[in-house]
Every structure is written in structure tokens, then in C-alpha cells.
Amino acid sequence: MMRRWLLPLVVAAFTAFGVYQATLLATPYALMQVVMNKIGGGVAVNSFGFGEMATADNQPIVRPSPDLSYSVCVFDVSQGSVLLDIAPVPDHYWSVSIFDARTDVAAVRSDRDTGGKAARLALLKSPQQAPEGYEPVMLQHDRGIALIRILLANPAEYPAIDAIRRTSTCRSIIE
Amino acid sequence: MKSWQRYSLCIALGLVGGVVFTVHQVRSGLAEGAITNGAWTTGKSFGTADADALTRARVALGGLLALPAKEAMYFTARVDGAGKPLDGRCTYLVSGGKLDGRWWSVTLYEGVGWLVHNAANRWSIPAHAADQHENGLWSFTVSPDEQPGAWLPTGGVEAFDLTLRLYHPSAAMLADPAKGLLPTIQRQECQ
Numbered sequence: 116m117m118r119r120w121l122l123p124l125v126v127a128a129f130t131a132f133g134v135y136q137a138t139l140l141a142t143p144y145a146l147m148q149v150v151m152n153k154i155g156g157g158v159a160v161n162s163f164g165f166g167e168m169a170t171a172d173n174q175p176i177v178r179p180s181p182d183l184s185y186s187v188c189v190f191d192v193s194q195g196s197v198l199l200d201i202a203p204v205p206d207h208y209w210s211v212s213i214f215d216a217r218t219d220v221a222a223v224r225s226d227r228d229t230g231g232k233a234a235r236l237a238l239l240k241s242p243q244q245a246p247e248g249y250e251p252v253m254l255q256h257d258r259g260i261a262l263i264r265i266l267l268a269n270p271a272e273y274p275a276i277d278a279i280r281r282t283s284t285c286r287s288i289i290e
Numbered sequence: 291m292k293s294w295q296r297y298s299l300c301i302a303l304g305l306v307g308g309v310v311f312t313v314h315q316v317r318s319g320l321a322e323g324a325i326t327n328g329a330w331t332t333g334k335s336f337g338t339a340d341a342d343a344l345t346r347a348r349v350a351l352g353g354l355l356a357l358p359a360k361e362a363m364y365f366t367a368r369v370d371g372a373g374k375p376l377d378g379r380c381t382y383l384v385s386g387g388k389l390d391g392r393w394w395s396v397t398l399y400e401g402v403g404w405l406v407h408n409a410a411n412r413w414s415i416p417a418h419a420a421d422q423h424e425n426g427l428w429s430f431t432v433s434p435d436e437q438p439g440a441w442l443p444t445g446g447v448e449a450f451d452l453t454l455r456l457y458h459p460s461a462a463m464l465a466d467p468a469k470g471l472l473p474t475i476q477r478q479e480c481q
Contacts, residue, residue: 123299169413
């Protein structure tokens with residue numbers, strides 16, 4: 116009796132392990148795809164969307180920080196490299212981070228890294244080349260998210276910060 | 291039972307069991323491999339290619355677009371200093387000294403990480419908003435009811451967690467977050 120079930124149970128164990136590994140590997144891609152569709156829904160690919168401050172009624176992603184202003188560009192380098200020009204915000208923490216389709220961070224540059232100057236990044240896929248004046252960021256996936264975070268010490272600063280961040284650009288260079 | 295029926299049944303069990311086990315592992319938090327410091331836990335691989343598949347799946351679910359540790363460290367507390375789960379019907383005193391980084395804030399979330407509706411429309415206490423004391427310490431109160439001084443509302447939810455963001459942490463904190471100075475969470479009265 117038990118012998119007839121032995122091999123099927125071994126097959127069940129291997130199946131469960133395979134499903135476990137496959138689901139784990141697929142989860143980041145699937146969730147990133149959902150987020151790119153959600154936050155990029157109203158904005159063209161390769162251009163920044165400037166979201167409102169996170170509140171209980173405005174939570175585009177889980178665990179948003181209500182102290183940070185978020186600006187998001189859903190990028191796609193399949194047709195050409197994507198250039199990011201990030202405007203500096205004097206005397207404030209700010210950063211731009213590049214997440215690929217697997218949720219890994221391809222690059223982060225903050226005001227500490229740039230010495231308070233603008234960040235100029237070229238998102239690339241081999242064999243694309245960075246134009247002069249842009250720091251190359253080589254990607255393993257075509258799509259991803261560029262995210263600007265700016266710390267607001269005081270909510271009253273928002274109009275001034277909002278005006279500065281809207282001068283940041285995300286644009287594709289078709290090759 | 292015929293042979294093909296046994297195999298079909300076991301394969302179906304394997305498929306269901308694999309999915310259930312994955313969901314359990316991903317949703318069970320970052321307990322495995324997490325670094326504990328008092329009531330707080332953190333991981334050091336958020337957002338990096340070094341993260342293993344399980345960590346990456348957990349971060350994708352609970353903290354998508356998180357920064358790597360050298361840029362920001364995320365400490366989460368789901369219990370108070372005595373190990374009791376944080377309850378939105380209770381009042382807590384959160385206090386600490388100078389934290390070893392450039393800037394910090396503490397945000398209150400419910401569930402997998404949602405900001406809580408509350409009458410004050412306040413969801414976090416940044417460093418500059420905490421009550422400062424003469425001895426160099428700071429504090430704020432977490433409570434469902436309005437409190438004097440710096441107050442972080444719970445909205446009266448059944449359970450919540452606190453996330454401490456520490457931006458540009460020091461080299462010492464990065465090297466050994468288990469020994470860095472972090473706030474204490476003291477439970478006071480409950481409704």
C-alpha cells in the first residue's frame with residue numbers, strides 16, 4: 116500500500132519545491148509590473164510624473180513616507196537610452212534611485228553624492244553609450260522605475276519644492 | 291485508486307502546497323536573517339542584487355522601492371519594549387537620543403504598510419518634530435487620543451507597526467545595526 120504512494124509523494128515534494136522557487140522568483144517581477152502600471156498609468160513612459168504627498172487617501176505604493184515628495188519615471192530603454200536630469204534642491208536631502216524590473220537598485224545618487232549639484236544619469240542597455248556629461252547606469256532589464264525623493268522639513272515648503280522638482284526631466288533618445 | 295489518480299492527486303497537492311508555503315514564507319515578515327535591536331528589526335539587503343530570492347520577494351511585498359542600506363536603513367517595530375504586539379488602542383512613549391545618521395523619521399502603518407486614517411492627518415514624526423528635552427533626549431507619544439506635545443495618532447486600529455527611516459546612516463550603524471542607538475517603546479495605558 117505505502118509503496119504505491121512513495122513515488123507519487125516524492126513527485127509531490129519536487130512539485131512543491133519547484134512551485135516555491137518559481138513563485139519566489141516571479142513575485143518581484145509581478146509586483147514591479149503592477150506598480151509600473153499603477154503609478155505610470157497617467158504618465159507617458161520615459162517622462163516624470165510628480166505625485167502629491169502621501170496621505171492615508173493617497174498611497175500609490177505600500178509604506179510610503181509622508182515626509183518625502185516622490186516623483187516617478189517609468190522608463191524603457193528598449194528603443195534607446197534614457198537620460199535623467201535631476202534638479203538639485205538646496206539644503207534638503209534628495210536622491211534619485213533607479214530600480215530595475217526585478218526591484219534591484221541599479222543606482223542611487225543623492226545630494227551627498229553630487230555635492231549639491233544636479234544628477235545627470237544615462238540609463239543604458241548594452242551596447243548603448245552615455246552621451247558626454249552623463250553618468251552611465253547599465254541595466255539588466257529594459258524597464259524599471261526612476262524615483263526622486265525630496266525631504267520636506269515643513270509642509271509649507273511644498274510649493275517651492277514642487278516648482279523645483281518639476282524642472283527635472285526623464286527622456287528617451289531614440290537610436 | 292489507479293496509478294494516474296495517485297500521481298494527479300499528489301501533483302495537485304504539490305502545486306497547492308508550494309503556493310501556500312510560499313505565501314506563508316513571504317508574508318511571515320523578515321524574521322529569518324533579520325537583525326534585531328530592542329523592539330526593532332532590519333535587514334541589510336533591501337534593494338540590492340545581493341538579496342536572496344526570499345528577501346527580495348518579502349521586500350517587494352512589504353517595502354517595494356526601498357533604498358539600499360548605505361542610503362537609508364529601515365527599522366520596523368511590531369512589538370513594544372516588553373515584547374507585546376503594538377496595539378492601536380494603547381498609548382506608547384517613544385524616546386531616544388541622537389540617532390546615528392543624517393536624518394530620521396518614524397511612520398505608523400497598519401496591515402502590510404498602509405498609512406492610517408486619523409483626525410489629525412498625521413502619519414509620521416520626523417526628527418525635528420519630536421519633543422526635545424534638556425538631557426539631549428527626545429520623545430513623542432503614540433496614542434489613539436490627542437496628547438500634549440508631539441503626538442503620533444494610531445487611529446484606534448487593532449494592530450500597527452512603526453518604521454524608523456534612518457537616512458545616510460553612519461559607518462558604525464551600517465556595520466553593526468544590532469548595537470546602534472535606537473529609540474525605546476514603552477507601553478503606558480490601554481483603552
